[in-house]
Amino acid sequence: MKLKQITTALLLVFVGVSVAFLVVKETRSRPKNVSAVGQGTLAQEAAAKVPPPQNSAATEIPQASPKNPRVVPTATAAPAKSQPSVSDCTVVAYYFHGNFRCPTCRKIEAFSREAVESGFPEDLKAGRIEWHVINVEEPGNEHFIQDYQLFSKSLVLVAKEGSKQTRWKNLQEVWTLVGDKEAFMKYVQAEIRAYLGRA
């Protein structure tokens, strides 16, 4: 009987601590979010001036890279320039995730990265392709959710002409193909080739 009472008390404490932790975490992150939304909105406003879906990504990434360690330009993707510039490359492959990273999501990220690195080593070296990993829940990155209509962890290709974003595509089928690595790689590489104009 005593054991039951102790377990009940412990569980209630755990529930209380969980709720308190959640509330504190959410209220603390709120002020940051407000400013982040502000940045996102500005970027979108800037983006809205130059149609079509334009270089908000191009202008955002150099800002996001230094403060976001998870924005990982592939070793060969961003040659050691003094200012890593996205504007020179033709296709940017983004993997977007949140704070919670599920096993399937990590698999999609790893496969996507491998598809880019193994399929286009020369393009990566030349800077025609870039690979970026972005946490949309970090302050300043929320605008990507609306920019690229992100409903979950996503692999998005963005094509550019100079510094201008010309089109983008959310590679939705990664979720249905993640069980078949070969088909997954083929799909991602075919989409990138199409974006590079080599279909």
Place this chain on the structure above:
Amino acid sequence: MADFIPAATALWLGILTSISPCPLATNIAAISFVGRRLGSPRKVLWTGVVYTLGRMLTYVALGILLVASVTSVPLVSQLLQKYMNKILGPILILVGMFLLDMLTLSFASPGLSEKMQYRIGTWGVWGAGLLGMVFALSFCPVSAALFFGSLLPLAIKYESSVLLPSLYGVATGLPVLLFAILVALGAQSLGRAFNKLTRIEWWARRITGAVFVVVGAYYSLTFIFGVF
């Protein structure tokens, strides 16, 4: 044939969602909830059906809402993923504690209490519907990608905000529904074999409570404290 392909796709997307590893924890909780009344196969079956209907209704409501306002899809998806899983942990622990009789509802009048006891007995069936709704709203990355990214575009394309989400919803509840059917078919003979149905039910209820507490703790540790 033209109608068959989107319908089959919706079903397939639902099955993919139900067998993907990320809703596994909620499926286990649902299965134990549905199967805990081994003594009454009919109730097990109904609980399974109502659980699936709860899931279906949620997806239909989301379908109607989001087909009407497509621009809010990413926002709704991200918000549900961010908050529902966080709230789910404490809720599951509390439900588990009720099932384990660690928490009880006490009433002033004994007559009322008896009535409530009866109510709670039938609540089990309707509670399954509620559980289905809450679990359906707790999107994980895979289910969000399949529902918001694949099913909704299909529903928009075929202007089907009810039928396709319904089929998807039923398919996501299939593992639980199949389990309910199997239990309903097998429980009688199992019970006869052991001739101790009441005892089995007692254990089933406790196991269900424990499963809820464990799954709730897992959700809290993962989504609130970021341990896993």
